[in-house]
Amino acid sequence: MAILSKDDAQAILKKALSFSKADECTVNLNGSEGGNIRYARNAVSTAGDISQKSLGVSSSFGKKSGVATINEFDDKSLEKAVRRSEELAQLAPENPESMPLLGPQNYLESITYRPSTAALNPDKRADDVAKSLKVAKEAKLEAAGFLENTTSFNAMMNSKGLFGYNRDTDVSFSVTLRNQQGTGSGYVNKSYNEYSKLDTLSLTKIAASKANGSVGAKAIEPGKYTVILEPLAASDIMAPMFQGFDARSADEGRSYMSKRGGGTRLGEKLFDEKVTIYSDPLDPDLPFSTFSGDGRPQNRTVWIENGVIKKLAYSRYWAEKKNVEPQAPAPRMVMQGGSSSVEDMIKNTEKGILVTRFWYIRNVDPQTLLLTGLTRDGTFYIENGKIQFPIKNFRFNESPVIMLNNVEELGKQERSRTENSVLYVPAMKIRDFTFTSLSDAV
Amino acid sequence: MSAAMTLGGIVIPKAFLFGKQIDPLQAIYDGMDVSVKKQLADVALNAAKAKGATYADVRIGRYLNQFVATRENKVQGVANTESFGAGVRVLANGCWGFAASDNVTKENIARTAERAVAVAKANAKIQGEAVQLAPQKGFGEVSWKAPIIKNAFEVPVKEKVELLLAANAIAMQNGANFVNSMIFAINEQKYFASTDGSYIDQDIHRIFPTFNVTRIDQANGKFDTRKALSSPVGMGYEYLTPVASEKVTGVVTRYKNRYDMLEDIKEAASDVAQKIKAKTVEPGKYDLVLDPSHLWLTIHESVGHPTELDRVLGYEANYAGTSFLTLDKWQSKKFNFGSKLVNIVADKTQVGSLGAVGWDDEGVKCKEWNLIKDGILVNYQAIRDQAHIIGEKESDGCCYAQTWADVQFQRMANVSLQPGKETRSVDDLIKNVEKGIYIMGDGSFSIDQQRYNFQFGGQTFYEIKNGKIAGMLRDVAYQANTQEFWNSLTDIADKDDYRLGGAFNDGKGQPAQSNAVSHGSATARFNGVNVINTARKI
Numbered sequence: 001m002a003i004l005s006k007d008d009a010q011a012i013l014k015k016a017l018s019f020s021k022a023d024e025c026t027v028n029l030n031g032s033e034g035g036n037i038r039y040a041r042n043a044v045s046t047a048g049d050i051s052q053k054s055l056g057v058s059s060s061f062g063k064k065s066g067v068a069t070i071n072e073f074d075d076k077s078l079e080k081a082v083r084r085s086e087e088l089a090q091l092a093p094e095n096p097e098s099m100p101l102l103g104p105q106n107y108l109e110s111i112t113y114r115p116s117t118a119a120l121n122p123d124k125r126a127d128d129v130a131k132s133l134k135v136a137k138e139a140k141l142e143a144a145g146f147l148e149n150t151t152s153f154n155a156m157m158n159s160k161g162l163f164g165y166n167r168d169t170d171v172s173f174s175v176t177l178r179n180q181q182g183t184g185s186g187y188v189n190k191s192y193n194e195y196s197k198l199d200t201l202s203l204t205k206i207a208a209s210k211a212n213g214s215v216g217a218k219a220i221e222p223g224k225y226t227v228i229l230e231p232l233a234a235s236d237i238m239a240p241m242f243q244g245f246d247a248r249s250a251d252e253g254r255s256y257m258s259k260r261g262g263g264t265r266l267g268e269k270l271f272d273e274k275v276t277i278y279s280d281p282l283d284p285d286l287p288f289s290t291f292s293g294d295g296r297p298q299n300r301t302v303w304i305e306n307g308v309i310k311k312l313a314y315s316r317y318w319a320e321k322k323n324v325e326p327q328a329p330a331p332r333m334v335m336q337g338g339s340s341s342v343e344d345m346i347k348n349t350e351k352g353i354l355v356t357r358f359w360y361i362r363n364v365d366p367q368t369l370l371l372t373g374l375t376r377d378g379t380f381y382i383e384n385g386k387i388q389f390p391i392k393n394f395r396f397n398e399s400p401v402i403m404l405n406n407v408e409e410l411g412k413q414e415r416s417r418t419e420n421s422v423l424y425v426p427a428m429k430i431r432d433f434t435f436t437s438l439s440d441a442v
Numbered sequence: 443m444s445a446a447m448t449l450g451g452i453v454i455p456k457a458f459l460f461g462k463q464i465d466p467l468q469a470i471y472d473g474m475d476v477s478v479k480k481q482l483a484d485v486a487l488n489a490a491k492a493k494g495a496t497y498a499d500v501r502i503g504r505y506l507n508q509f510v511a512t513r514e515n516k517v518q519g520v521a522n523t524e525s526f527g528a529g530v531r532v533l534a535n536g537c538w539g540f541a542a543s544d545n546v547t548k549e550n551i552a553r554t555a556e557r558a559v560a561v562a563k564a565n566a567k568i569q570g571e572a573v574q575l576a577p578q579k580g581f582g583e584v585s586w587k588a589p590i591i592k593n594a595f596e597v598p599v600k601e602k603v604e605l606l607l608a609a610n611a612i613a614m615q616n617g618a619n620f621v622n623s624m625i626f627a628i629n630e631q632k633y634f635a636s637t638d639g640s641y642i643d644q645d646i647h648r649i650f651p652t653f654n655v656t657r658i659d660q661a662n663g664k665f666d667t668r669k670a671l672s673s674p675v676g677m678g679y680e681y682l683t684p685v686a687s688e689k690v691t692g693v694v695t696r697y698k699n700r701y702d703m704l705e706d707i708k709e710a711a712s713d714v715a716q717k718i719k720a721k722t723v724e725p726g727k728y729d730l731v732l733d734p735s736h737l738w739l740t741i742h743e744s745v746g747h748p749t750e751l752d753r754v755l756g757y758e759a760n761y762a763g764t765s766f767l768t769l770d771k772w773q774s775k776k777f778n779f780g781s782k783l784v785n786i787v788a789d790k791t792q793v794g795s796l797g798a799v800g801w802d803d804e805g806v807k808c809k810e811w812n813l814i815k816d817g818i819l820v821n822y823q824a825i826r827d828q829a830h831i832i833g834e835k836e837s838d839g840c841c842y843a844q845t846w847a848d849v850q851f852q853r854m855a856n857v858s859l860q861p862g863k864e865t866r867s868v869d870d871l872i873k874n875v876e877k878g879i880y881i882m883g884d885g886s887f888s889i890d891q892q893r894y895n896f897q898f899g900g901q902t903f904y905e906i907k908n909g910k911i912a913g914m915l916r917d918v919a920y921q922a923n924t925q926e927f928w929n930s931l932t933d934i935a936d937k938d939d940y941r942l943g944g945a946f947n948d949g950k951g952q953p954a955q956s957n958a959v960s961h962g963s964a965t966a967r968f969n970g971v972n973v974i975n976t977a978r979k980i
Binding site for chain 2 (some may be wrong): 052125365373397440442
């Protein structure tokens, strides 16, 4: 078994620490197991079942430290790993930015682990995929999708008495449905901690409806438009924004959070007042581990309130240098929404574009966070409160910082999975969104 | 704010954070004897067959990464990671199954093979057409080693740290406000065996030295950067020993098979000082002269990806996307992908390239083949379970898995634009351009899921006026349609200017995997390309 209980993990970590002769020592133990099915052209293409586990030891003498790891857990192997990390630490150059270890911490009780997800097996995965394939075949569409479940644990202990343990489960599902002619395409992408929330049948039906609805797309001129971004599209374009929440880059003058003349934009109103963003390890819709990678506790944190920057992340080193409280970065963000549905927003739109998702988003200018990317898998023209017809995909050049100043309305939130992150954000209506060219891609 | 993957603008590909950290000395000497790997492989193959597999392959891999990162006068981190384990892929009831484990004992590798068969059988219930594998002869016990001169893992960390800190010092002395630099080295020791009768032992080396120099104009609230003009390469530490004959001079020095980091960083500090004050570009149509340090990425995105057969067929529809190069275009034998000067080859054998290897990850001997010939689409990149779909009898040998823990699938070979046959220098190209932009280095990149519409930035941009370089520009990006762009290629330099660019982190597949791939070209001219201005105010 790659997944260890809290007691078993604690016993191994204690044993490893008992061999330490360094000034300070931290031991990390983590493991994961899970499986996946990938399908395309309405049949399974690849599938796998993977498990792994490893232990890392970090030893320090003054400001010199070294790391060694191992994946065997008998006493002799543990001692070997500790000795090696100590040898490396003695050879290492001093790191002037190294900080003393944290002492014991109080962490909230985590809610990231769900037994139903951990219990998934190849047969259950195949059954879920079978439901998705059935929808595709009945609709005479071609499905390509991916279902994956992972159970993981992470435990850390240090020579100053800190101990943390977290277990996490995740099940992710995405599917693209396309028609035989390649003129229509639809998509969904969801992830949950709790397996029972996953409904591959309903989700595939949404993708089918987008695929059929996007057939016969017309070209309209690029330019500035009012857009309604579904929660997935909003997540796609907002995800790159959170990397800018690092105080050090802002202080150094190399981020969109840098203030002209020096310092950060902390306390400045950078967005529309409808924008409030927070992170909460105990958020039932988007939980995460209650401690960060360096052992700092994670608590509910409001990063943007009514458009004002309230918090930036400070490493312990940078916080000490700037004489402020350290703030761990959050791995997952929630944006407050409103009560409108996407349908409501369409109804009150005179002229606009509905976007299902964005694709291939890259930073063009980190100074303004100008991003480029394209719409994909369902883009529709709205006039007089109704979807009129599907339109060809656009390339956009837009900054989420500018976009979040042009918020007309926020809808209900959904948990969405982007290329690199999971967010809980609302659908949003935005004015003056900049599309710069047309794409023939479907 | 997901996993901290960026270091001042240099992105560490996720795949290289995978694996556990080990000490560097152990990394060199701990390799498993090839006879032991053969015994383990036979146990896995026999276990798979016993459970009903009609085909099986096993990959026992040891993947070593070393990452040395610095900023200004500080070492940020030295990480050595090792990942050792075995992955077993089987065909049972006409369906693929895969399982992997880091517990590589005879008992457990047999269990891993059995898990792979169980996965295949579970999925066979919902399988459509049975998988058809192109026949492949066994090669017996063979081996391949990358022809490196100096193993990067045997070079002391101290030497690497000293080089990076010396480079950083030069940047700071020359006006940089910040500098990040790193050396990334990879060694894949992989053993492949299959029920076709192949036992293939391979040793692959890659290295990527790079930096990013930042200049701040605090009063105006501006900053700008210039990245290294190095490339990740399939070489050893010898890449970091400068050789004059491997340098290409011009508005800035560029590099072939040897890199001079200390020289490049000095020029970068000077470039970024000019760039931050440069004239902002007037949007419109320009003739672009693209240096190989830039053009490799445009080739990668607009030629490499759309010619991947798995994308053409729809296997990537849910992630990386499909391709505009549909089978009917290839079948017509007259689809004009580009102008007559456009000759593009796929290659898994080119010495010093990232993709070079003896055999691919399903036991196929590697080769070179044409993709675009005199502007016409002539072939794709295919692996064993796809060859029959395009009427081929054999795979092209471009199957790859990023580690033992990942299933192998079709990945891009090195895809390169052939240099011009006529003798032609970069100066010859530039002197004919009336209104143009000369672009160095790769920057921002984005392309649609069928590879029609793209947008690229760069590192530095030089205005060309009436055949002469007229100073630097900033805020430049170009947007084009792939077919129109390659048809606008009107001039190309000769083989003396040919160089490789590339990336460690070409992403595809679910779960996503990284592939390392090189792209060669000589400087080329593209007429009338749409250039936009990317400056904004927030």
